[in-house]
Amino acid sequence: MTTEPLTSPAATAFADDFATATREDWLKAAEAALKGRPLEPVIRRRTMDGVTVNALLERVTPRVVAGRPAGGRWTAMTVIDIADPEAANAQALEDLNNGASGLSLKLAGPGETHGLVADTLDRLDRALDGVLLDLAPLHLELPAFHGRATAALVTALVERRKLDPASVFVLFGADLLRDLARTGALPRSWEAMCARLAGAIAGMRRRGFTSPVLSVDARQHHGAGATDAQELGAALGSATQQVRGLVAAGLPLETAADAVSFAFACDAEQFTTIAKLRAARLLWAAWRREAGLPEAPVHIHAETSRRMLTRRDAHTNMVRSTIAAFAAGVGGADSIVVLPFTDALGGINADARRIARNAQAIILEETNAHRVADPAAGAGAIEAYTDDLAEAGWAAFREVEAEGGFLAALANGSWQDRLMESRAAREAAVAKRSVPIVGVSEFPQADEAPIALDPRPAVEASPSRRPLAGPVGEDEAGYDALVAAALDGASLADLAAATATAPTLTVRPCDTERLAAGFERLRAENEAATPRPGVFLALLGPIARHSARAGFIRNLTVAGGLKPVDGPILGSADDVAEAFAQSGLKLAVLCGSDDGYAEEGAALAKALAARGAAVWLAGRPKEGREALEAAGVARFVAAGDDMLTTLKEASAASAGGAR
Structure with missing residues (x-):
């Protein structure tokens, strides 16, 4: 095989043709590829935020996104959530030795059994034994309102190991408003909580730590249903509220702002994730300008979205998470966590951990996306989407500010x-399958093998070990007292007890929900029922005439946990009705072509109804509807319907299974 040299006349002509292609040329090529399908819905859509996304825009002049690292590797983090410190340490070392470059520690709170139990300095030290903290960055997933106490434990560990705090990078994960949105109650007054956090930041800066202490976390709002602009607005509003609180507690504005990092969820909407992270940097840069502060980089931590994960056909989560992680990297995330594909099942196994770790290694080493300063720069569609999303996020932020702030x-x-409201709109789209979920609402597996998960042995939290002499203050001296107590062996329970609580504010929590949860709950209920409800498929005509709608109904019934039972092919109305009676089911769905319905539908519906069937029909025929209804068809099921409601009604119609 020979290859034309790049300087050959043929290669030059090809390059010239490509360079001179116009928008009209691209449109013609796209229309030809669609073979008669309308082009506009493919290249243009409107998001829930009202942002118009146009996929076919001319190249624009690339620009520098303030605060974005140029051509550097992001930190590929793995989740460490094993309760036992020794087992967690073994997992951490395995991950770091096999491609991970950082650790995300999911820490269990007092009395919790899910997460790493590192509630004393010794336990934290054992969990991180052999981990070079000056080389492997950490991200902390904290128990609610334990930011200061956990930071004291980490500070004590750095001091025990005699490390330079400036050489250690830790995303300490403190976010007062995330914890309030998660739990619904503030342990003390807002002013006292901000003073407590300000004291910790001051104490850590004095020791030489430069890592972000405040991790403004939009993931809680994402999980609760936020749109992309609402996520951005929440991040900006939360950062503003907390920075104001820190300044009121005595921190200089620049110190408070420099303590901020952000955490976002990234999902399989690839271009949306890229635009969202780029927009977040634009917004924070604009915020700093408005505050009179100089430009400064801000750390953005990204985690693959829990909202998009499924319990059913969980292996499809690998595809979702890989797309999301790639998009986060291209969008400029500084650190990324890929959740194991079994996360929605409530557990993890060794394969899931390995695959999550390898996903990032493959993206980094095979795509080389990190070697480009900004892979999306100059792409007209993404640049426009970034700007429009930033405008929508700023508008969401201003709405919150007009109400007096995020608190x-x-x-x-x-x-x-x-x-x-946003969640309801998204759930409606999922129910109608205009937002399909592969493996759940579309193409579900009928006989799915369960996935084995590693056991989660409980580890008892440390009780009171070294009670502090008395309550500690909210200021820097109070933080110093917590560090000293941690070095002396105090447990997290001791540190928490030393900071008295006096709840002053309760709010409605922002509860999270996965997109697939509605379908999965219904399917689990029906599959657990005895006898299991089912649906009889009354097939009209030969396979070529009924297969499309029969396949549509089979997929739908499996998605709802109903067992599909096929009737005879090319049978008479009496034959099909007799088969239905023998099945012991109560719901029959006619499946055929519009012509078949016109020819045989009414007779078959009447025969089924005479045998006691609740009769539905797949499709929405343009002619003969009245005759079909008169013959007993009670419902027409077609694409675009609210399929979750349809399945619930089918479950009710099928209730009792055998008659």
Whole structure:
């Protein structure tokens, strides 16, 4: 095989043709590829935020996104959530030796059994034994409102190991408003909580730590149903509220702002994730300008979305998460966590951990996306989407500010109302399958083998070990006292007990929900029922005439946990009705072509109804509907319907299974 040299006349002509292609040329090529399908819905859509996404825009002049690292590897983190410190340490070392470059520690709180139990300095030290903290960055997933106490434990560990705090990078994970949205209650007054956090930041800066302490976390709002602009607005509003609180507690504005990092969920909407992370940097840069602060990089941590994960056909989560991780890397995330594909099942196994770790290694080493300063720069569609999403995010932020800030919006419930409205709209789209979920609402597996998960042995939390002499203050001296107590062996329970609580504010929590949960709950209920409800498929005509709609109904019934039972092919109305009676089912769905319905549908519906069937029909025929209804067809099922409601009604119609 020979290859034309790049300088050959043929190669030059090809390059010239490509360079001179116009928008009209691209449109013609796209229309030809669609073979008669309309082009506009393919290249243009409108998001829930009202942003118009146009996939076919001319190249624009690339620009520098402020605060974005140029051509550097992101930190590929893995989740460490094994309760036992020694077992967690073995997992951490395995991950770091096999491609991970950082660790995300999911820490269990007092009395919790899910997560790493590292509630004393000794346990934390054992969990991180052999981990070079000056080489492997950490991200902390904290128990609610334990930011200061956990930071004291980590500070004590750095001091025990005699490390330079400036050489250690830890995303400490403190976020007061995320914890309030998660739990619904503030342990002390807002002013006291901000003073407590300000004291910790001051104490850590004095020791030489430069890592972000405040991790403004939009993942809680994403999981609760937020749109992309609402996520951005929440991040900006939360950062503003907390920075104001820190300044009021005595921190300089620049110190407070420099303590901020962000955490976002990234999902399989590839271009949306890229645009969202780029927009987040634009917004924070604009915020700093408005605050009179100089430009500074901000760390963005990304985690693959829990909202998009499924319990059913969980292996499809690998595809979703790989797309999401790639998009986060291209979008400029500084650190990324890929959740194991079994995360929605409530557990993890060794294969799931390995695959999650390898996904990032493959993306980094095979795509080389990190070697480009900004792979999306200059792409007209993404640049426009980035700008429009930033505008929508800024508008969402201003709405919150007009209400008195993010804390006020949580307190009066207006923020939760916005999330519930967005969540309802998204759930409606999922129910109608205009947002399909592969393996759940589309192409479900009928006989799915369960996935074996590793056991989660409980580890008892350390009780009171070294009770502090008395309550510690909210200031820097109080933080120093917590570090000293941690070095002396105090447990997390001791540190928490030393900071008295006096709840002053309760709000409606922002509860999270996965997109697939509605279908999965219904399927689990029906599959667990005895006898299991089913649906009889009354097949009209030869296979070529009924296969499309029969396949549609089979997939739908499996998605709802109903057992599909095929009737005879090319049988008479009496034969099909007799087969239905023998099946012991109560719901029959006619499956055929519109012509077949016109010819045989009414007779078959009447025969089935005479045998006691609730009769439905697949499709929405343009002619003969009245005759079909008169013959007993009670419902027409077609694409675009609310399929979750349809399945619930089918479950009710099928209730009792055998008659």
